[in-house]
Amino acid sequence: MTATAHAIIGGAIAASISNPAIGIPLAAASHPLVDMIPHWDFGLGWKSKKKAVLLIQSAADLALGVVITYALFGKTTDTLYLFMAIFISESWDILQMPYLLFNWKFFPFSTFYRFGHHTNGRAKMPWGIVTQAATVGSIIGVLRFVH
Numbered sequence: 001m002t003a004t005a006h007a008i009i010g011g012a013i014a015a016s017i018s019n020p021a022i023g024i025p026l027a028a029a030s031h032p033l034v035d036m037i038p039h040w041d042f043g044l045g046w047k048s049k050k051k052a053v054l055l056i057q058s059a060a061d062l063a064l065g066v067v068i069t070y071a072l073f074g075k076t077t078d079t080l081y082l083f084m085a086i087f088i089s090e091s092w093d094i095l096q097m098p099y100l101l102f103n104w105k106f107f108p109f110s111t112f113y114r115f116g117h118h119t120n121g122r123a124k125m126p127w128g129i130v131t132q133a134a135t136v137g138s139i140i141g142v143l144r145f146v147h
């Protein structure tokens with residue numbers, strides 16, 4: 001999914017589960033789970049993209065995710081915990097970036113790339129965004145309910 005979606009999901013987990021010993025592993029586990037839902041993101045078609053374009057898009061996506069997540073949950077959640085949850089939930093994709101950007105096709109980057117490649121459900125626009133918004137919305141809803 002987009003880094004924005006992963007950030008909001010990680011943040012929603014931290015905002016609802018006050019114990020980091022549960023929240024952090026859950027934020028980590030959320031990444032491959034939601035990636036199985038067919039979606040669109042900037043990584044689609046990365047081979048035909050200029051590396052600089054991919055880097056700028058990914059960085060902008062991540063920055064947007066941090067800003068939205070902080071706006072949503074920053075007031076009610078411990079800042080360090082919130083940022084840890086965002087970082088952990090993004091880490092699977094961050095660890096693929098050296099493979100995509102610098103052709104570092106070796107461990108651990110190649111492992112994360114292959115894992116992401118096999119677990120990512122792909123969908124074109126606009127459905128690839130609709131499924132993502134629905135996923136993020138339902139997760140926030142469920143967490144609010146449990147909380």
Ligand SMILES: [Zn+2]
Binds near residue numbers: 001031035092093116
């Ligand atoms: Zn991913």
